[in-house]
Amino acid sequence: MEAFAPELLPEALAPWLLDVSERMQCPLDFPAVGAMVCLAAVVGRQVAIRPKRQDDWTVTPNLWGAVVARPSLLKSPALAEPMKMLDRLEAQARERHEAETERYEAERIIAEERGKNARKRVAEAVKKGMPAERLALEAVTSDVEEPRRRRYRTSDTTVEKVGELLRDNPRGLLIFRDELVGWLRALDHEGREGSRAFYLESWNGSGRFTWDRIGRGTVEIEAACLSVLGGIQPGPLGEYLAAATRGGVGDDGLLQRIQLLAWPDVPKAWRNVDTSPDSEARRAAWAVFERLDALDPASTGAEAEDGEPVPWLRFSPEAQEIFDSWRADLERRLRGEDMPPALEAHLAKYRSLMPSLALLVHLTDNPEGGPVGETAALRAGAWCTYLESHARRLYAQILSPELAAARELTRRLKKLPSPFQARDVYRKGWRLLDLKGTTAALEVLEDLGHIRGERTVGPGRPTTLYHVNPKTGCGA
Numbered sequence: 001m002e003a004f005a006p007e008l009l010p011e012a013l014a015p016w017l018l019d020v021s022e023r024m025q026c027p028l029d030f031p032a033v034g035a036m037v038c039l040a041a042v043v044g045r046q047v048a049i050r051p052k053r054q055d056d057w058t059v060t061p062n063l064w065g066a067v068v069a070r071p072s073l074l075k076s077p078a079l080a081e082p083m084k085m086l087d088r089l090e091a092q093a094r095e096r097h098e099a100e101t102e103r104y105e106a107e108r109i110i111a112e113e114r115g116k117n118a119r120k121r122v123a124e125a126v127k128k129g130m131p132a133e134r135l136a137l138e139a140v141t142s143d144v145e146e147p148r149r150r151r152y153r154t155s156d157t158t159v160e161k162v163g164e165l166l167r168d169n170p171r172g173l174l175i176f177r178d179e180l181v182g183w184l185r186a187l188d189h190e191g192r193e194g195s196r197a198f199y200l201e202s203w204n205g206s207g208r209f210t211w212d213r214i215g216r217g218t219v220e221i222e223a224a225c226l227s228v229l230g231g232i233q234p235g236p237l238g239e240y241l242a243a244a245t246r247g248g249v250g251d252d253g254l255l256q257r258i259q260l261l262a263w264p265d266v267p268k269a270w271r272n273v274d275t276s277p278d279s280e281a282r283r284a285a286w287a288v289f290e291r292l293d294a295l296d297p298a299s300t301g302a303e304a305e306d307g308e309p310v311p312w313l314r315f316s317p318e319a320q321e322i323f324d325s326w327r328a329d330l331e332r333r334l335r336g337e338d339m340p341p342a343l344e345a346h347l348a349k350y351r352s353l354m355p356s357l358a359l360l361v362h363l364t365d366n367p368e369g370g371p372v373g374e375t376a377a378l379r380a381g382a383w384c385t386y387l388e389s390h391a392r393r394l395y396a397q398i399l400s401p402e403l404a405a406a407r408e409l410t411r412r413l414k415k416l417p418s419p420f421q422a423r424d425v426y427r428k429g430w431r432l433l434d435l436k437g438t439t440a441a442l443e444v445l446e447d448l449g450h451i452r453g454e455r456t457v458g459p460g461r462p463t464t465l466y467h468v469n470p471k472t473g474c475g476a
Contacts, residue, residue, distance in 0.1 A: 002389040004029040004264065008382055010039075010364040012288050015281035020081045023273050029262040030067045030078030034229060035285075036260060037065040037174070038082040039360045041152060041227040042089070042289055044172030045205060047297045047363070048312040049372060051323055051355040058312055060205030061356040062172065064228040065260030066180050068237060068394070073266055075231035076178055083176060083229075085289040086152040093150040100147035107144045159195040162226070163211055163219050172205065172225035180230035181240055184254065196254065202226035203257045204352070206310075223309065228258070234431065238397050244342070256346040259353045263390045265411075288364055300369035313359065316370075319377035326354060326381045343395045347388060354380045397432075405437040406444035419454065419465035442466065 004027065009017055013035055021028040040063040048058045069075050148168040155176050157165075165173055177183045187196040201207035205225035212218050244255055297304070302311035315323055333339075334348060355372075358380035362372040397404045408431060416424050426438040433441065445451045446466075454465045 001263075001265070001393045002386045004032060004262070004386060005382070008032065008379060008386060010288075010361045010379075012364050013285050015278060016285035019278040019281050020078065023275060023277065024074050024078055025267070025270050025273060026074040026078045027069075027262075027264040027267065029264040030069075030075060031081050033065045033067055033260045033262050034079040034082035036357065036360060037063045037227055037229040038086055038289070039292065039364060040356070041086065041172060041174035042292045043295065043360060043363060044227075045223055045225050045310050046171060046292075046295050047300060047302045047359070048310045049355045049359040050312045050314050051327075053314070053320060058206075058308075058310065059352045059355045059359075060225060060310065061359045062203065062205035062225050062227055063260055063353075063356060063360075064203065064258045066228075066230055066232050066258050066262075068232045068234055068261065068263035069266070071233060079176075079229065079231060083153070085286060086174065088286065089150075089289065089293055090152050093152070097147060097149035104144065104147050108146075111144045159198055160211070160219075163198070163209065163221055163224075166202075166221045166224050166226070167219055170222040170225075172227065174227040174229060177228075177230040179236075180228070180232050180258075181236040183228075183230070184240055187254070196252070198224065199226065200252065200254055200257070234263070234397075237394070241342075241394065241397070253345055253349075256342070256349055259349050260387060261390055261394065262387070263393055291367060292363060295363070300363065301371070302369075313362070313372055315355075315358070315372050315377060316374065318374040319358070319372055322374060322377040322381060323355065323358070326377075326384070327351070340395060343391065346391050346395070350384050350388070353387070354384050356380075357383050401432070401437070402440040402444055405432045405441035406448075408432045409438070409441040409445060410450065413451075413468055419467045421463055421465060 006014060006018060006028065009032060017028065017031045017035055020026075020031045040061050043061055045060055048060045050056065050058050067075050067079065151165050151169050151173055153174045153176055154162065154165060162173070162175070175183075186192065187199065198209065201209070202224035203226070205223065207224045209221040209224055210218065211221075241255065297311040300313060302313050304311040314320075330347070330350060334344060339347075354377075358372050358376045361379050362376040365376070366373070396407075409425065412425070412428070412430055412433070415428075422435075422438050422442060425433055425441075426435045442451070442453070446453055450469055451466045452469060454467060456463050456465060
C-alpha cells in the first residue's frame with residue numbers, strides 16, 4: 001500500500017494541506033482527499049474534459065471520496081478544513097441571495113400592480129368589444145423571476161429535497177456525511193430503490209431527471225451532479241463490503257463509485273504541534289476556490305458546441321500520450337489479470353477518474369487556461385496508482401481475509417515476545433486477529449517462511465512457539 005506523497009497535491013494547495021496535516025498530526029491523505037472532492041464540487045459542470053483526441057466522450061470532473069480510519073484518528077477535523085472553503089462560499093451565496101430577495105420582493109410588488117392595471121384594461125376592452133388578448137398577456141406575464149440561492153453542500157436530506165436543490169443548482173452539489181456507512185446502509189432499506197438508483201446516476205454528473213410528485217409537483221433536473229465525501233470506520237465498512245460482494249442489495253457498484261478512497265496507516269510517531277495556521281497558505285487556497293467558483297469556461301480555452309450543455313478541454317499532445325499509455329495499461333490489466341469482480345468493477349471506474357483529476361489539477365494550478373498539460377496528467381496518474389493500492393487493501397479484507405490477517409500480524413510482530421505463542425496475539429484484541437484470524441495468519445506467515453513454528457512437549461498440553469525469521473525483515 002502506497003503512502004501519500006506530497007507531490008500528488010496541486011501546487012497551489014500543497015502548502016495549505018501540508019500545514020493542516022502537520023498541525024493536526026494526521027495523515028496527509030485525509031485533507032488531500034477532502035480538498036480534491038471539494039474542488040470537484042465547486043467546478044462541477046462548469047467545464048468538462050474530453051480524454052480522447054477526437055472522440056466526444058466527455059467526463060464531468062465529479063468525484064466521490066472517503067477516508068477510512070478508526071474512531072478518534074481525526075478524520076472529521078481533517079475533512080472539516082477543506083469543507084470550510086465550501087462553507088465560506090455558502091455564506092457569500094447566502095448574503096447575495098438575501099440582497100437579491102429584497103430586490104425581488106420590490107419588483108414583484110410593482111409587477112403585481114402592473115398586472116392589476118392590465119386586468120382593468122382587459123375588462124374595459126371586453127365591455128367595449130375590443131380585442132383584449134394582448135392586454136390579457138400583459139396581465140398574466142411577469143419578467144420578475146424569484147432568485148435561486150446557490151448551494152454548495154448538504155448533509156442530511158431526502159432524495160426529493162436533493163432533487164430540488166439540483167434543479168436550482170445545475171452546476172452540482174456535495175453531500176457530506178461524517179459517517180458514510182450510515183448513508184450507504186440507509187439506501188439498502190426496502191423501498192429506497194428509487195433513491196439508490198438516483199444516486200447511482202448522479203455520479204457521472206450528466207443524468208437528466210424529471211420527477212412528478214404529489215405535493216412537490218414536477219421537478220425537472222437539468223443534470224444530476226452530486227459529489228460525495230465523508231469518513232468511514234474499517235469495521236462497518238468491512239461488514240458493508242462483505243454483504244455487497246455476496247450479492248446483496250449493495251452489489252450494484254455504488255461503493256465502487258467512491259474512487260478517492262484512502263485507508264492510510266496511522267503514523268507511529270506523534271508530536272504536540274501548537275503553531276498558528278499558515279494564514280498565507282490558507283489565503284492562497286481560498287483564492288483558488290473563489291476563482292474556480294467564478295470560472296469563465298471561455299477564459300480556460302474550453303470548446304463548446306450547439307446542443308452540448310458543458311464546454312470542455314482536451315489534453316495537450318504530451319499529456320495525451322500519457323493518458324493513452326495509462327489507459328492502455330489499465331485496460332490490459334482489467335482484461336488480463338485474474339482479479340476479483342468487485343475489485344475489477346472498482347478499478348474500471350478509474351477510466352473517468354484519471355482525466356477528472358488531471359482537469360482539476362490543471363484548473364487549480366493554471367489560471368491562464370489552455371489544454372490540460374503534462375504535469376497535470378502525470379500527477380493524476382500517480383493519484384490513481386496510490387488509490388489503487390488502497391483499494392486493493394480494502395478488498396483484500398473481504399476477498400482474502402487470511403492474507404489480510406497475515407498482513408496485520410506482520411505489522412504487529414515486533415510488539416510480541418520472542419518466541420511467542422498464538423495466545424500472545426489474539427489476547428491483544430488487535431483488529432482481524434481474534435482466535436480464528438490469528439490461526440489463519442500464523443499459517444500464512446509460516447508457509448511464506450516469515451516465521452517458524454516449534455512444537456514443544458512438556459507437562460500439560462503441547463504448545464507451539466513461533467520464531468520470526470530475521471532474514472525476512474518481518475516486523476522490522
